[in-house]
Amino acid sequence: MTKVPYEVYSEEVEALSVLSPEGEIVNQDLMPELTDEQLKEIMYRMVFTRTWDDRAVNLGRQGRLGFYAPVSGQEATMVGSVYALDKEDFVCPGYRDMPQIVWHGLPLYQAFLYSRGHQHGGQIPDGVNVLMPQIIIGAQILHAMGIAMGYKLKKQKQVVITYTGDGGSSEGDFYEGLNFAGVYKLPTIFFVQNNGYAITTPFSKQTAALSIAHKAVAAGIKGVKVDGMDVLAVIKAVRDAAERGRNGEGATLIEAVTYRFRPHSMSDDASKYRSKEEEAEWNAKDPIVRMAKFLEKKGLWSEEDTARVKEEAKATVNEQIKKAEKTEKMTVSGLIDSMFEQTPKHLEEQKADFQ
Amino acid sequence: MAQMNMKEAIRDAMRVELNRDPNVVIFGEDVGNVGGVFRVTEGLQKEFGDERVFDTPLAESAIGGMAVGLGIQGFRPIAEIQFVGFIFEALDQILVQAARMRYRSGGKYTSPIVFRTPFGGGVKAAELHTDALEGLITQSPGIKVVVPSNPYDAKGLMIAAIRDNDPVFFMEHLNLYHAFRAEVPEGEYTVEIGKANIVRDGSDVTIIAYGMMVHTATKAADELEKQGIKAEIIDLRTVSPIDIDTIVNSVKKTNRAIVVQEAQKSAGVAAEVIAQINERAILHLEAPVLRVAAPDTVYPFAQVEDAWLPTPARIAAAVKKVMEF
Secondary structure, three states: OOOOOOOOOOOOOOOEOOEOOOOOEOOHHHOOOOOHHHHHHHHHHHHHHHHHHHHHHHHHHOOOOOOOOOOOOOHHHHHHHHHOOOOOOEEEOEOOOHHHHHHOOOOHHHHHHHHOOOHHHHOOOOOOOEOOOEOOOOHHHHHHHHHHHHHHHHOOOOOEEEEEEOOHHHOHHHHHHHHHHHHHOOOEEEEEEEOOEEOOEEHHHOOOOOOOOOHHHHHOOEEEEEEOOOHHHHHHHHHHHHHHHHOOOOOEEEEEEOOOOOOOOOOOOHHHOOOHHHHHHHHOOOHHHHHHHHHHHOOOOOHHHHHHHHHHHHHHHHHHHHHHHHOOOOOHHHHHHOOOOOOOHHHHHHHHOOO | OEEEOHHHHHHHHHHHHHHHOOOEEEEEOOOOOOOOOOOOOOOHHHHHOOOOEEEOOOOHHHHHHHHHHHHHOOOEEEEEOOOHHHHHHHHHHHHHHHHHHHHHOOOOOOOOOEEEEEEOOOOOOOOOOOOOOHHHHHOOOOOEEEOOOOHHHHHHHHHHHHHOOOOEEEEEEHHHOOOOOEEEOOOOOOOOOOOOEEEEOOOOEEEEEOOHHHHHHHHHHHHHHHOOOOEEEEEOOEEEOOOHHHHHHHHHHHOOEEEEEEEEOOOOHHHHHHHHHHHHHHHHOOOOOEEEEEOOOOOOOHHHHHHHOOOHHHHHHHHHHHHOO
């Protein structure tokens, strides 16, 4: 019989990082292979996402959007993680993860329609491999595992990424998903954006584990911790995980340590549970500032570029929100007809009350 | 035609569909090698391989979620929840995720899933192995609920459920798995989901039942017939959606009805049937429609199970009450 050591993995895990907050490369070995054009594209997407978030918060205040979860501060995890994947890979987001599915192909006006409570928001175009954001915190983790099972059964090389937060890592579905993916060696990437708070509950009250990445050990999958304010480190971690998945080496749990600059949603007050000092500390790690410094030193980016992208983003958001606003409204009869392939007789009768 | 019990008929349906459609996959706890704790899937892994029929870790929510994910991938999953009382662990995936996939994706993705589960009392099983939870499922929009009462229906309904592009919750009564054999055609045939069956003609009263209660009602009807009362028995076969036309046509003929369900009395399938009879046929009624059901308690430990479940005597008493109203 094999002797099982009584000690389990209990070391603190250092988060992978590539860039320092000053934009210096601190770990050349981890630098992902990216062309100058790709580096600029990544920067473009992060600036665009920040501007979109600013605009969305304003649109929300004006009543032009419905449910909206702010994303500022998490651009490195959101933009970087999907950038590391192929178009054919599948994305299963949680409620805050709209940028990932937009950058993976969902038209922006549909994201706005979703926020405005319109069904067409979820009518994802063919060839765009995403689900709409999931409200039940851990449910998408299981869908990702199931979709990955599909790829495995079909013997296709795609991988599936799914997102949740530090709070989501406490859900039963999280553990069930990791465990299934471990047993079946599924090409799944479980990407946890640990932004320090589940609404208001701090990470210290979320788990007694040393890190979320440690939780991979129990499922027999690989666990990685990455600096979530460092887009290059995120890309490296996800690319490695995707390669493992494609090679049949199974699933990876990635914990990305990040911070959301704004509150959880449009309706809570972060000052009640976060200190100014903490916010200042994380502001100094802003993923956009860090990447800009790095690119400026390489002569690939300037303040003018940032200003230009902001203008482009504003114009795009305005045009796309108008498109969403002009889209024909949902109807109750349309809703009834979307329940089943063939609307049963009793629902046909109920429909008549709304025509 | 072959003689099969209900368990063999359900297995035969799955075999037919595994052969016909490469996208059909079966999974759940213990369904592979041994063919499930009731052996409903026995032999299927050997015949179709462990990529088509496979065991899962013990986790109901993940079984449900894997079904949803595979549905998105174009598969037709048949997911077994080992005992009905364990579906609570999977209800988010069954009722929230699978049942609203078509709606929330605007038709882009669907959930062509069959969730199979054994249920049903009278077998002295452990706690939470037998509860009749169909009322809970039927109250949720977007999923069909099938409860067969005999081998022929079970096979035809199972094939229809597997081919359905929407999720179907398929409840298999433990007491009927081996209760009796009946003629079941070879190969493929379907029984339409949402269509009830008149299993006994009668002129005096309509008894609406489903699952095991069809047989309990038949025993009551045999007794009543000796006393000169001719009961018509309708087997719902599908409790969501309910085939109200068949019920209304019968009530127009008999002018009296009772509804029998194994589940606890309040807010269940029987209540829904009665509400619909009231909406559509109240002027044809000579008496209020009564329910025969279990009392509104938790499903009891085995000692009082037989008394707790509806009996032929209670059904006959209810019939007499509406006859004498």
